[in-house]
Amino acid sequence: MPDNASALHLLVTADPVLFSIVRLSLAVSLTAAVIASFIGMPLGALVALTRFRGREFVVVVMNALMGLPPVIVGLVVYLSLSRSGPLGSWGLLFTPSAMVIAQTILVTPIIAALTRQTIEDLWLEYRDEFSAMHIGAFKRISTLLWDGRFSLVTALLAGFGRAAAEVGSIIIVGGNIEGFTRTMTTAIALETSKGDLSLAMGLGVILIGIVVLVSALAWGIRRAGERFAG
Amino acid sequence: MSADAVSSDLPIELSHVDIDTGRVKILRQISLSIEAGAPTVLIGPNGSGKTTLLRAAMGLIAPSSGRVTWGGHAQSPPLRRAIVFQRPVMLRRSAFGNLHYALASAETPRNARRRRANELLSLVDLDGLGDRPARRLSGGEQQRLAIARALAREPRVLFLDEPTASLDPAATKAIEELVRSVSASGVKVVMATHDLGEARRLAGDIVLLHRGTIVERAAVDRFFNAPATKEAQAFLAGELLL
Numbered sequence: 332m333p334d335n336a337s338a339l340h341l342l343v344t345a346d347p348v349l350f351s352i353v354r355l356s357l358a359v360s361l362t363a364a365v366i367a368s369f370i371g372m373p374l375g376a377l378v379a380l381t382r383f384r385g386r387e388f389v390v391v392v393m394n395a396l397m398g399l400p401p402v403i404v405g406l407v408v409y410l411s412l413s414r415s416g417p418l419g420s421w422g423l424l425f426t427p428s429a430m431v432i433a434q435t436i437l438v439t440p441i442i443a444a445l446t447r448q449t450i451e452d453l454w455l456e457y458r459d460e461f462s463a464m465h466i467g468a469f470k471r472i473s474t475l476l477w478d479g480r481f482s483l484v485t486a487l488l489a490g491f492g493r494a495a496a497e498v499g500s501i502i503i504v505g506g507n508i509e510g511f512t513r514t515m516t517t518a519i520a521l522e523t524s525k526g527d528l529s530l531a532m533g534l535g536v537i538l539i540g541i542v543v544l545v546s547a548l549a550w551g552i553r554r555a556g557e558r559f560a561g
Numbered sequence: 562m563s564a565d566a567v568s569s570d571l572p573i574e575l576s577h578v579d580i581d582t583g584r585v586k587i588l589r590q591i592s593l594s595i596e597a598g599a600p601t602v603l604i605g606p607n608g609s610g611k612t613t614l615l616r617a618a619m620g621l622i623a624p625s626s627g628r629v630t631w632g633g634h635a636q637s638p639p640l641r642r643a644i645v646f647q648r649p650v651m652l653r654r655s656a657f658g659n660l661h662y663a664l665a666s667a668e669t670p671r672n673a674r675r676r677r678a679n680e681l682l683s684l685v686d687l688d689g690l691g692d693r694p695a696r697r698l699s700g701g702e703q704q705r706l707a708i709a710r711a712l713a714r715e716p717r718v719l720f721l722d723e724p725t726a727s728l729d730p731a732a733t734k735a736i737e738e739l740v741r742s743v744s745a746s747g748v749k750v751v752m753a754t755h756d757l758g759e760a761r762r763l764a765g766d767i768v769l770l771h772r773g774t775i776v777e778r779a780a781v782d783r784f785f786n787a788p789a790t791k792e793a794q795a796f797l798a799g800e801l802l803l
Contacts, residue, residue, distance in 0.1 A: 456650055462621050463644045464666045464714075474662075478653040559694065 339533060348510070353541065356514040359427055359501070360494035363434035364442075367490050371439045372483060375446025376472050379454060393447065396440030401433075401499030408433045408504045425506040430514070433500035438490040445486035449479045481553045488549050495542050515541075570631045570641050570717050571749060572596040573618050578627035580613055587613045589773045591627070595718070599765020600740065600750035602781075604757065606802050609770040611753035612647070615720045618751060619644045640667075643716040647723045649707035656682065656698065656706050657691035663713035681709040685739060701732025708739060712748075719743060721752040725759060737763060757797065761785055769793050771802050 341349040378389060410416050412424040412432075423429045453475050461471055476483070498516035505512035507521060515538040522531035573595040580588040588610045595601055595618060603611045616622045617629060620639050631637035652659050660678040669677055682691050685705035690698065695706060704724055711719055721740065725733040740763055744750045754760055760767060760781070767784040769777045769792065776792040777784065788794045796802055 457652075459621070459646055460650045460652075463619065463639065463646075463711075464663060465639055466666055470666070474652070481653075557694075 341533075342537065351510065352513055352515055352518055353537065355427060355512070356495065356516070356538070357541065359430045359434060359514060360491055360497075363431050363438055363494045364487060364491040366431070366435045367438035367442050368487055370435075371442030371490070372446045372476060372486075373472075374439075375443040375448075375486075376450045376476055378443070379447045379450035380468075380472060380475070390447065393440055393444045397444050399437055399440060401437060401497050402503065404433050404436050405500030405503030408436065408500065412504065424504065425508060425512060427505070427512060429504040430501040430512060433504045434494040434497060437497060437500060438494050441493055442486050442490045445489060446479075446483060449482045449486065450475050453479050453482075481556050484549050484553045488546055491545060492542060495538070495545075570637065572632065573718065574628075574630045574633075575614075575618065575624075576628045576630075578617060578624040578629060580610075580617060580622060581625045587773050588617065588624075591617075591773075591775060593618075593768065593775060593778070595749065595751055597747075597749050600744050600752055600763050601766050601768060602760045602764035603751070603753040603768045603770060604755060604760050604796070605770035605776075606796075607755065609802075610773040611755075611770055612722050613773075614770065615644065615722050615751065615753055619720050641714065641716050642718045642720070643711035643714045644720040645704070645707045645711050645722065645724060647726055649703060649710075651695035651698070651703055651706070654695065655692050656687055656695050656702075659695045659706060659710055660713055663710040667714045669713070677713070681712060684712070684742075685709040686735065699732070701728050701735060704728065704732070704736055705739060708736075708743070712743065716748060718749045718751065721750060723753055723755065725754070725756065733759070769796060771796075 340346075375393075378386065378393065408429060409424065411418045412421065412429055413419055414424075423432070454471075457471075457475065457478075461474075466474070496516065498520055501512075501514060502517045502520060505514070505517065507513050507517040513521075515534055519531045519534045519538070522528075522534065575591050575593045575595075578588055578591040579586060591610075591614060593614075603614060605611055613622065617624060619642055620629070620631070620637065621644070628635065631642070652662055654662065657678055660681050661674055664674040664677055665671075679691070682688055685708060687698075687702060687705060687709070690702065695703065698706060708719075708721070708724070724740070725736050728736065737759065740750055740752065744763075750763075752763065764781040766778065766780050768775055769784070769790075771792050777788065777790045779789065784793065785797065788797055792802060
């Protein structure tokens with residue numbers, strides 16, 4: 332990527348470096364959002380449907396973790412994956428995998444908390460019908476997740492949005508290595524520090540465009556689903 | 562399921578049942594036997610305990626004191642009982658999907674579910690609406706779908722909580738015809754309503770509730786022609802029961 336290139340020029344000329352950055356950004360953020368969904372959705376549903384001692388505390392902590400500072404997550408993951416850390420033997424520091432781990436930790440509480448709220452609301456609505464139909468616990472959870480799927484798309488989107496916009500943790504654990512761990516957000520941070528504000532701004536516009544596009548796609552899927560499934 | 566098990570829900574006996582939520586007593590010393598036959602209709606002013614009595618008889622609420630038995634058994638899972646709530650919740654799927662779900666939960670054999678769901682749609686006159694999202698159906702159509710969903714369990718007892726509340730006359734007529742048809746098929750219908758005309762049209766016997774107690778129980782003709790209690794006379798005269 333030439334130093335004086337504008338984002339528009341890079342787009343028009345299909346600059347391979349720019350596209351590799353966009354591709355890596357999407358791959359890392361989408362992978363983190365999907366992994367976080369597999370962890371956060373069942374966890375949120377479980378908390379929504381079970382009553383246990385200390386549940387209120389768990390809900391408060393879950394909500395609080397939505398505001399987890401990325402740099403703290405980055406630091407903890409960095410310490411864990413560094414050579415002297417407990418997971419140092421995995422050799423993942425300064426790789427896209429480390430970035431996925433950091434973003435998954437950031438996104439999971441968001442998806443879990445939003446899922447808990449969605450499922451709890453739906454549960455209040457469905458509770459009597461489930462009791463009348465003699466539906467078992469496992470079937471209740473799977474039904475609520477399925478029937479809440481369109482609302483859960485929003486939770487997934489919130490998670491993806493958080494991951495895509497995040498820079499603090501991935502710059503620590505990824506290292507912003509050109510051609511390997513450089514993403515849209517870390518590139519913007521770099522170009523800003525170099526004083527190339529027009530390129531940084533251009534990259535920002537591209538990033539926003541991608542997030543809006545993904546949101547629009549998910550929204551379209553949600554609307555179509557609601558139309559056909561109710 | 563064996564024939565014994567099928568018939569085991571009746572009679573439903575409530576014996577000296579109290580139900581309270583904290584300081585408020587919703588039902589007081591209710592003793593009632595629900596047996597096979599024509600529909601039993603619960604009437605009474607708002608807050609008299611009709612819905613709570615239906616839920617207790619269904620087994621959804623445990624009595625605070627007293628006892629409920631189904632065919633002589635104190636513990637009886639609601640496998641052959643079904644209830645339609647006043648505002649039934651439609652699952653977020655098609656009308657057909659709602660029935661399919663109910664059939665699956667009732668453990669209807671997998672290869673019979675599609676046929677049975679279509680039969681139920683026909684029974685409640687919703688042919689052609691199977692693909693429509695259930696939440697997009699009209700109030701009357703949703704109520705009929707809810708009854709069809711309840712019938713998916715092949716219940717021997719069907720509880721209906723004000724099934725025609727806030728429906729227009731045409732939708733009310735359709736529901737009443739459906740209730741007659743279900744009752745004629747041998748299903749015991751126990752229904753709450755505050756519509757005296759509907760009670761007269763559908764009931765075999767009437768139970769009048771007031772302030773959580775049974776004020777009078779009688780066969781429908783006797784109740785309307787010769788009410789025995791002052792409360793029943795006042796209620797039939799359109800006076801407010803306070």
